[in-house]
Amino acid sequence: MVINREPFDVRSVLNHVAELFHPKAAERGIRLTYELDGSIPSTLIGDEGILRQIIVNLVGNAIKFTGKDGHVSISAKLDKIPGRSDAVLQFFVRDTGIGIPADKQSQLFQSFTQLHPTINRKYGGTGLGLAICKKLVELLGGAIGVDSQVNVGSTFHFVLPFELPGESPAPYSVPEKTQRSKPASSLVSGRESGALPSPKFGPMKLLVTDDNPVNRLLLITLLKKLGYEADYAENGAEALQAVRSDTYDMVFMDLQMPEMDGFETTAAIRRLKGEASRPAIVAVTAFAQKEDMQMCLASGMNDFISKPVFAPEVERVLKIWSPHCKQDRI
Incomplete structure (x- = not known):
């Protein structure tokens, strides 16, 4: 650093x-x-x-x-x-x-x-x-x-x-x-004001799901540098609600969350009907062994990045899973 x-x-x-x-x-x-x-x-x-x-x-x-x-x-x-x-x-x-x-x-x-x-x-x-x-x-x-x-x-x-x-x-x-006391909502926008660069891989609607505020902030900041605003959910239940109510192209999914983890949330999203069931889901986890990758793919996720998160990996999954890019996918 x-x-x-x-x-x-x-x-x-x-x-x-x-x-x-x-x-x-x-x-x-x-x-x-x-x-x-x-x-x-x-x-x-x-x-x-x-x-x-x-x-x-x-x-x-x-x-x-x-x-x-x-x-x-x-x-x-x-x-x-x-x-x-x-x-x-x-x-x-x-x-x-x-x-x-x-x-x-x-x-x-x-x-x-x-x-x-x-x-x-x-x-x-x-x-x-x-x-x-x-x-x-x-x-x-x-x-x-x-x-x-x-x-x-x-x-x-x-x-x-x-x-x-x-x-x-x-x-x-x-x-x-x-x-201060402020009304809380189940889904909070992670968007920040200020001009963004042009989306590097075409416009996309993104959702970051993680119960750790530091991890969320880091990933949202990396996405912003690539030209993307992102919403965020603090747990699996909020992510499921967000996907039900809006159309997302990609969901970054933490695996270890209380009550409803990333595997359970992914399975619930894939059971939804219509467009809500189809976003690309990218696992974000501190466990980065080959077996972990296989578990993620078997659960219905599309890709995998490990913590700590670095910009090149975020750029890679955006490029591969953007609906505007044609890439060989895993």
């Missing part, structure tokens, strides 16, 4: 993440808030995109494991260190969720690790999210940790250094807080 060092406003990052998750939090009856230390400079220099990805992943996990009437909060404060010319910030994502046993906390940041088999079925996921967070935090020169108590909640905290744009950065006059 290339680390960008550009001016940005931490307040806008936290506000964006809060706006992203408010519909899901409201749907689950969860109170979502954020707060900034008033002494944080209004402008810092660093990689805004990586910081946003870290916070999105942690907040997504917090909401996933927090029940109705729970609370998830995001906060940041300035940690002043004498003799340093940069600004060191501490970030906290707190929840009142299921918590983590003390003897399991050391396993959290390992790849493909989940604490109990029932976690995967009930909540979904592959166990990659926190490992990715750890790598990203360390890439930026920081550190990450967790404090948790079973049935009380968890606090994930990380510290990162940022450069200052000048010797006298302007601080905020007051801390920023927000708490």
Whole structure:
């Protein structure tokens, strides 16, 4: 990865993440808030995109494991260190969720690790999210940790250094807080404003299905660079509803999702009548063995890309399965 060092406003990052998750939090009856230390400079220099990805992943996990009437909060404060010319910030994502046993906390940041088999079925996921967070935090020169108590909640905290744009950065006059409730819908548009390049393989209607907000955001961003807007569904049931109500040319389908996984969702789509049963379905999964590919094809899927997702693979499946291109298909 290339680390960008550009001016940005931490307040806008936290506000964006809060706006992203408010519909899901409201749907689950969860109170979502954020707060900034008033002494944080209004402008810092660093990689805004990586910081946003870290916070999105942690907040997504917090909401996933927090029940109705729970609370998830995001906060940041300035940690002043004498003799340093940069600004060191501490970030906290707190929840009142299921918590983590003390003897399991050391396993959290390992790849493909989940604490109990029932976690995967009930909540979904592959166990990659926190490992990715750890790598990203360390890439930026920081550190990450967790404090948790079973049935009380968890606090994930990380510290990162940022450069200052000048010797006298302007601080905020007051801390920023927000708490909002917005009506939630079962299907949320993943489209963003702004001009897109021309669709590289002809116009297509696309749907991204994944219960992990980081994975969704990454894939939608890659598609946008190729000239495509995409809708998204957060689970299999939402994807099935979307396909019933609209005509899609292609569905990117995560395999491991709670309640209704990618195989079940694909089978349900193929049982639909008319055009609704015919979109090209591309599996998106962290498991990339030959046997996994064969299972995907046997279930009614058309193709397969592995996580982490890279642009060339996305471009390949778009080219092969676009109704405007004639390619040899698997």
